[in-house]
Amino acid sequence: MKNIIFLAPPAAGKGTLSEMLVEKYGYGHISTGDLLRNEIKKQTDLGKKVESLMKDGKFVSDDIIIELISKRIMESDCENGYILDGFPRTLVQAEKYDEMLNKLGKNLGVVIYIDIDKQTAMKRACSRITCPKCGRIYNKYSNEMKPKHDGMCDDCKVSLIQRADDSEETFAKRFDEYVQKTMPLYDYYKNKGVLKTIKAYESKYDTFNEAVKIIEG
Numbered sequence: 375m376k377n378i379i380f381l382a383p384p385a386a387g388k389g390t391l392s393e394m395l396v397e398k399y400g401y402g403h404i405s406t407g408d409l410l411r412n413e414i415k416k417q418t419d420l421g422k423k424v425e426s427l428m429k430d431g432k433f434v435s436d437d438i439i440i441e442l443i444s445k446r447i448m449e450s451d452c453e454n455g456y457i458l459d460g461f462p463r464t465l466v467q468a469e470k471y472d473e474m475l476n477k478l479g480k481n482l483g484v485v486i487y488i489d490i491d492k493q494t495a496m497k498r499a500c501s502r503i504t505c506p507k508c509g510r511i512y513n514k515y516s517n518e519m520k521p522k523h524d525g526m527c528d529d530c531k532v533s534l535i536q537r538a539d540d541s542e543e544t545f546a547k548r549f550d551e552y553v554q555k556t557m558p559l560y561d562y563y564k565n566k567g568v569l570k571t572i573k574a575y576e577s578k579y580d581t582f583n584e585a586v587k588i589i590e591g
């Protein structure tokens with residue numbers, strides 16, 4: 375299986391699409407955001423260090439992220455292919471990741487850019503709720519993505535929470551970080567000939583079908 379990198383602004387649907395592709399193909403799922411939120415939840419030294427940065431919509435340092443990724447891609451669930459959801463997010467990360475792959479003799483795979491406008495992404499971020507136990511992503515205003523019972527995870531039956539960085543104000547900062555630091559990766563991967571684009575449709579199934587065409591094409 376080809377590894378996948380999702381390149382997209384915050385709240386474009388990377389997490390939801392990853393969940394669906396993991397279920398269909400059995401990919402390992404590497405979400406740097408989830409890895410960091412887990413450190414915060416456990417209040418590890420790393421978690422304490424990154425908590426306020428993340429709440430403020432700022433990027434965590436490249437060194438920390440590279441260290442997390444280099445360990446995570448070696449885990450057994452990633453052996454047959456994995457999805458990078460939220461990494462790389464800077465040119466330095468992309469270059470370091472290339473070095474990592476060279477050393478391991480692995481291929482980059484495909485980079486899927488999810489096209490979405492700022493207003494739509496902002497609306498999605500502000501109505502997004504997640505399960506603190508299993509991480510499943512819901513959306514209050516989407517018929518497809520709302521929970522069966524208001525505010526409760528369908529599977530775990532625990533109360534859903536809003537991410538600390540999903541407020542309107544923090545979203546704007548995260549989007550600015552994305553434009554400034556992550557958008558240059560679009561050309562970086564386009565020049566390597568590995569970039570494909572899909573649209574963030576209103577229905578997650580439409581977006582999913584486009585991703586499947588790329589993976590199987």
Ligand code: AMP
Nearest residue numbers: 406407408428432433434439460461463
């Ligand atoms: P996400 O869950 O992908 O939206 O990430 C949430 C937050 O985690 C981001 O706003 C950053 O603060 C931090 N983060 C996640 N991945 C990275 C990365 N690759 N580089 C820097 N910061 C990251």
